[in-house]
Amino acid sequence: MDSAVAREQALDAAEELFYARGIQTVGMDDIRGASGVSLKRLYQLFPAKEQLVEAYLERRDVRWRGRLAEFVARREGAEERLLAVFDWLELWFGEDGFRGCAWINSYGELGASSARVAAQVRAHKRAFREYLAGLVADAGLPGALTGQLFLLAEGAMATAGITQNTEPAREARAAARLLLAR
Incomplete structure (x- = not known):
């Protein structure tokens, strides 16, 4: 998966989860699970939440x-x-x-x-x-x-x-x- 696709998938998941549940209740592992982007790749794209x-x-x-x-x-x-x-x-x-x-x-x-x-x-x-x-x-x-x-x-x-x-x-x-x- 290239970086642009991974970034969009992560942002799609983040938008859905952050908006529905609130930012503080959603962890990076939740984003990983919803986006299909590995934690390693997530942290490469976004070094901090x-x-x-x-x-x-x-x-x-x-x-x-x-x-x-x-x-x-x-x-x-x-x-x-x-x-x-x-x-x-x-x-x-x-x-x-x-x-x-x-x-x-x-x-x-x-x-x-x-x-x-x-x-x-x-x-x-x-x-x-x-x-x-x-x-x-x-x-x-x-x-x-x-x-x-x-x-x-x-x-x-x-x-x-x-x-x-x-x-x-x-x-x-x-x-x-x-x-x-x-």
């Missing part, structure tokens, strides 16, 4: 933001694209196996003890906020709305992860509509 967590978050970030942007781009009108962020969140919250925001969860588990994990989480949240800022600018709205919409989305993510339902996305969308109407 923290590096595997970092790679998992980085890869998930690219996928997550790509799915969001693809969904939002299909909407007509700049304000509708802003509200579509919350529509996409509702779909995400309703997916089988949804356990909340992987970055919030990771930060809660390791943010205080892992500078690498904290950096990945901050980079993801910064990129999401910048994406919202672009949508706000495209709509010709005041830049101050960016932070308010960001907090609505982040609050919906945290709440949906705890309540395990999609209602927070609908409530956040309704609040966003009120902000946009001001």
Whole structure:
């Protein structure tokens, strides 16, 4: 098995296990068992579990933001694209196996003890906020709305992860509509 294939298999297993069970409860032996990649190869690819967590978050970030942007781009009108962020969140919250925001969860588990994990989480949240800022600018709205919409989305993510339902996305969308109407 070449390194690229082994890396993808390890990351696939890590993503599934870390997201479903939490990072601290999953050991490298669990990743080995789920991925079919030997422990020796795992440690060649990721000398420390923290590096595997970092790679998992980085890869998930690219996928997550790509799915969001693809969904939002299909909407007509700049304000509708802003509200579509919350529509996409509702779909995400309703997916089988949804356990909340992987970055919030990771930060809660390791943010205080892992500078690498904290950096990945901050980079993801910064990129999401910048994406919202672009949508706000495209709509010709005041830049101050960016932070308010960001907090609505982040609050919906945290709440949906705890309540395990999609209602927070609908409530956040309704609040966003009120902000946009001001």
